[in-house]
Amino acid sequence: MRSPSPAGDADPTFSFRTRQELLNQLSEREFDLLVVGGGITGAAIAHLAARRGLRVALVEKGDFASGTSSRSSRLIHGGLRYLQHGQVGIVYHSLREQLVLAQTAPHLVRRQSFLLPVYRGSPVPPWMISLLVAVYHGLRPRRSGLAYEHLTPRATLHLEGLLRQDGLLGALLYHEFATHDARLVLETVLAARAEGAATLNYIGLVDFLVGGGRVVGGVLRDQLTRQVVDVRAKAVVNAAGPWSDALVRTLDPKRHRLRLTKGVHIILPHHRLPLSVGVNLFSPRDGRAFMARPAGNLVFVGPTETDYEDDPAAVTAEPVDRDYLLQTINAYFPAARISSADVVGMTAGLRPLYDRPGRAAGEVSRSYEIVWGPEGLLSVLGGKLTLHRLAAQEAVRFLEPRFGHGPMSPNGAAPLLPGGRWDQPAEWIAVQLRASGVTPETIEHLMVTYGGRSAALPEMLRDHPEWGEPLVPGLPHIWAEIPFAREWEMAVQPEDYLLRRSDLALMAAAAGRALPETIGPLWESLSGRVPVRQST
Known part of the structure; x- marks a missing residue:
């Protein structure tokens, strides 16, 4: 097939036909880094490390982004609701990363308007909603050029006529950035390949290689052919998301750092809920904030947030999750009469949150934590889609001195992802x-x-x-x-x-x-x- 290379600058193809060749490379080369986990965090670490001249291998036991990274709200958002829990730093950095990602992948990261309707008797008082939005926009970089506005009830209903009129006091109209989460991961993987990283999906970690009292690589199994290979590396990065604790416990059975929370989205046909903008919602049951967001002929609604303690591979969206979201949709859009028969899909993802005990699920910070140990293993825990570049920078900054590199200098302009060129x-x-x-x-x-x-x-x-x-x-x-x-x-x-x-x-x-x-x-x-x- 003759064509310019859409796979990046390093290799004109990224095809299942090259899998065996890539698998051979993994076993024949010694790497600086073996990154385990092909979600957004692992892909970003592989990309940045390869850009910095490290020899990098990235492996994912399923398809790239087949875990949490393809089951998000598909937003590169500042996190307005995080302000309720005092997480100002998360919001500050997220609002800046919005602009960076919109520059590096302008085809994938695009502005989307959101409406925050204000009702009499809302779980969050109107004065607090106004304050939160004002603080939120006060934290935005001035260069964003994004403003918000107060809408009258009439203007609100002109924009979204299906909203419940009873008790409507008005709304705030503001702006976020939407993306396609799985494709953002894929583009980051392609960018890592263009910098020389060896990347492969459907390759699972069976065990760590240990020598001289430290981790020196991993035993990997091709999930398609069952072939097993040893991959040697100076350090291994654990970016396995919800499976991170399980990986570390193969070396240290007492290690437990993550708190998993389940986030469920339901997907509706746009013709059943014809939104023109995203809408912020508060559950009448418990006051939790989530969103309904149009995307093509679909509307994504969610996420829920509940603690989860079972096998990450077994997470599913349950009828109780669906009904919780439908209750709120029908409270805000009663004329739409949305039922379970309208739901065309449900996703259930797990947020791997770095936590201390005693806090409700929604109060746990979305920041990331870098943990070194056992020797030779770096775990990147927690985090959120919007902050994946910052997590990668912190991880690579920690690792580089161990390879004899000088400290990582402050980045200039972030490089375009392949589709952004x-x-x-x-x-x-x-x-x-x-x-x-x-x-x-x-x-x-x-x-x-x-x-x-x-x-x-x-x-x-x-x-x-x-x-x-x-x-x-x-x-x-x-x-x-x-x-x-x-x-x-x-x-x-x-x-x-x-x-x-x-x-x-x-x-x-x-x-x-x-x-x-x-x-x-x-x-x-x-x-x-x-x-x-x-x-x-």
Whole structure:
């Protein structure tokens, strides 16, 4: 397949066909860092460490972002509700990271407006809501250019006419940044590869390698072929999110630092709750704040927050979680009459929070903690999507002196992620796609999804014009995205594309459409059959 390299600058492909070669590299090379965990934190550490000249391997036991990092609210947000718990530092840094991420991945991180309706008898008094929003915007960098405004009840209902009118005092309109969480992780993985890191999904840590009283690497198993390899490294980074404690306890059975809380989102069809902006909600049951946010033909509602003590792999969204969210939706939008039959999907993710006992789940800080030990193992605990770059900086700053590097100098401008670079002008790409018969809606979808990496698509469509047809009638996804995901995004199983490289499965359900049965045959025909993942 001839094309510019959408996989980054280091290797023109990032394909399941290169898996064995990558696996061989892991066993044949000695690395400075072995990063375990391919969510946003592990990907960011691998990217920054590779940029700093370290030899890095990044492995993930499932697909990239298959854990918490693909089950978030998909917001790069400052955390307005964190101010209620005095977490001013988290908000201050998050508001600055919003702007950085919007610059490094402008196709993926985009501004979205939010409405915070104020009602008589709200769990949070109107005066406190006004104060929190004023403080929130006072913490914003001036360069953001973002302001907020007070709306009258009439202006509020003009913007969101389905809101309950009874007791409405008005609203505040402010702005956050939205993203596609799993694709942000993938772009960060691609950026790490472009800097020379060896990155591979569906590779799980079986055990640590220990020598001379310290961790010197890991025993890894390919989840597809069951092949086991030893990978040696001067240090191992534990970025396994909810599984971080379990990894460390293989070396120190008494170690326990994380508190897990479960966050559930429900996904509704946009036509059932046709929001024009995001809306902040307070549960009438317990006063917890969460959001309803439109994205394409979907509306994401959540998250819940409850303590979780079972196996992280067994976390699921329960009917009680769904009903809790629906109760609030119907309290705010009674005319919509949303029921469980309207829910097209539910996600359940685990927040790995670094905690001290005695606090309610919502009060636990979203800051991260860097823990060294046992010798040779660095654990990065806690954190949130918005602050992943800062966690990576802190981790690499801690590790570099151990490799003889000088202290990390303050970063200049953050580098663009691969999709944020446009080697070809967007207008040129659009012209080429139109010449292939691609609709304006699909062109916009491709630009937002792949950014500058979409420059590879016109040549694919010249070679295979049939790939320009829609995958699902009425939706913007085209068949070319499947070979793109296979060849340049290490999509190993169909679900990697349907659930993480895209939202096609959810969007088709919201549109009342079935996925085409021919996805499987095309998947297998591109370059041979891929082994089906076996259980561990």
